[in-house]
Amino acid sequence: MKVFIAGIDGYLGWPLAQYLTARGHEVVGADLLLRREWVAEVGSDSAIPVYSMDERLQAFRQRYGKELVFRKGDFLDYAFVRDFFADFQPDAIVNLGQMPSAPYSMIDQQHAVFTQHNNVIGNLNILWAMKEVCPEAHLVKLGTMGEYGTPNIDIPEGFFEIEYRGRKDVLPFPRQAGSFYHWSKVHDSNNTMFACRIWGLRATDIMQGVVFGTRVDDESDDPRLHTRLDFDQCFGTAINRFCCQAVIDHPLTVYGTGGQTRGFLPLRDSMQCLTLAVENPPKHGEYRVFNQFEECYSVRELAQVVYEVCREMGIHADVLHYDNPRMEKQEHYYNPDRKHLIDLGYQPTHDVRAELRIMLRDLLPHKTRIAQFREILVPDIRWDGTQRRSQVIEAEVAK
């Protein structure tokens, strides 16, 4: 299949390009390389060195024996999107080309506006370009499990049948996102659902859990082909951040009680799931939603597992609790479905400890690199709009 990846320079986009190519798909991609700038802006860098796009493309050519067509450009530039789609005529478009951080969107007015503008208009341009030049293509759009928030009922996959005052209907499941970033993804989901309805486009909307890990299956040893790994308060998600903290003997930063429960999945599972979506398109006019995660864990449990795996590997790790800079429920019911991907053949990895060992081994050589950013590992972007570094609220060496 011909697959267009928006955001091909990112944490998911770069390994996905390789994963799909290895399976025989023809991949092209676009990116404005902004992720590199955002991480620098918040005072950090990827733990795994990221090579220039030219170097990445050269390594790609050497490994796969063909060119990866890449264009640098902005999804806010409609002509850029439309012309690229028109030239390539993709069968599938994977939209990873967005600003993906909740805290970054909460820094201030400018960052909130940038996030919603960038994500909503970029996705809207993709929808219009599909309608105009490749209406048969399948959009695989990355949403987030964070769109749902933490309702006190089970979370179905996008839609649910309900009875209300004696009448029934199948309706979109209500969204209760927790940041201006997460809301931008809800806005995108809504616009995408609507475009499928009125134009007969087809889309898979992936409500993805938190991804962790450094590796995908059959990855090359060429460092130019490796993906980035962030650990700062904005772009470093729970497990990745914990592992980077552990290798430099910084306490693992659990926010609040750590009772926040989320779906998680290793990077290799994300590749497997996105590929299942790409290779099994919905029918025309269908908008389907996949909840994409391997297992649900509380942040507290994850810190404990990282602590234990570190101990086995002789790495010293403390777990500390910090006052939560976010506004979110810290203890709550959480029971999302994830049947659709299983039905398509998703085989979850399950062995989180094995994945953590690989990650920690990959990160240890970059200890000095990570240690440069020791001072920024405790969060200071707060949901109330102030900037104050969190304090330790309850020191607890995990057992």
Place this chain on the structure above:
Amino acid sequence: MKVFIAGIDGYLGWPLAQYLTARGHEVVGADLLLRREWVAEVGSDSAIPVYSMDERLQAFRQRYGKELVFRKGDFLDYAFVRDFFADFQPDAIVNLGQMPSAPYSMIDQQHAVFTQHNNVIGNLNILWAMKEVCPEAHLVKLGTMGEYGTPNIDIPEGFFEIEYRGRKDVLPFPRQAGSFYHWSKVHDSNNTMFACRIWGLRATDIMQGVVFGTRVDDESDDPRLHTRLDFDQCFGTAINRFCCQAVIDHPLTVYGTGGQTRGFLPLRDSMQCLTLAVENPPKHGEYRVFNQFEECYSVRELAQVVYEVCREMGIHADVLHYDNPRMEKQEHYYNPDRKHLIDLGYQPTHDVRAELRIMLRDLLPHKTRIAQFREILVPDIRWDGTQRRSQVIEAEVAK
């Protein structure tokens, strides 16, 4: 109270400024005067002459014996919004400053992007400015009943308690909007709900039905104080459009079967309801939703009523059905609640026929003015993205 009106030059904003002033409130407002340009862009003009803002402000001064502070500016310009709020320190902010047309948002990619950018970022700027300089203020934000679409169950006011798989929660009622414009209002509702939750702001989100009419209570005879009235396919909503069509002996343009049922309310009721919201603010941190309409009617029924009132007044009117340029259910269940405003004292006008007689009397002197636009009264903006003028599908002289 000190009331800031965003969009003070509009159909609702201009009479609301007067209505609130007459009740003793101190009103200021801002507008970029874009509505005037949009209507011109789609080849039309207001049926009721609209005076320049200078002339409007002069008439206001003469009638009310005081200045109306007005600043021309863009809600996309954050500094403009923040500085105005900081200077005025409003008790209430009424956000009417948006692009309000579904067909306009469906013209093409540019119009869809303009609509969502303008409405979403403008409202986001208002939320941030409130947080930064007037967090005690009350936001009265105009949404639309169109956010809900036409579900097969009753429509509560914003939230509902549901049981799902044996567990209960109170959740936002799912939205199923019908145009990129309507979705922009959903996005705004979501951002506003979130801002109340994290910052303790307070807001009333008005899911307003379709407004019609030329007059508010106690209106001056000074034509500079009258509000606009649009009748083109973009800005002319059902009843207003029908009345303008009738006075120039153009068939009333019913789309499809006309079974589309919506909530409607006269302009004077809209003023009454918005004022009730302003004068009865929610508590801090509360996000409440009001469904605001007087009665539900199908478009077919409304055309029939307009036909009958016209006949009583000696005006000849035909009702014709045109193939529907929109994608929407034409026959459907529709039963929204509207308890919150009634509880606050809303007294619905009920006498639609009396309102229509007033409107038609107001419009008859402008017959020649309206007749200039005879050629654009049949819609050609289609939801499938093409531009083709609708055809008569079933001629029916209403009885």
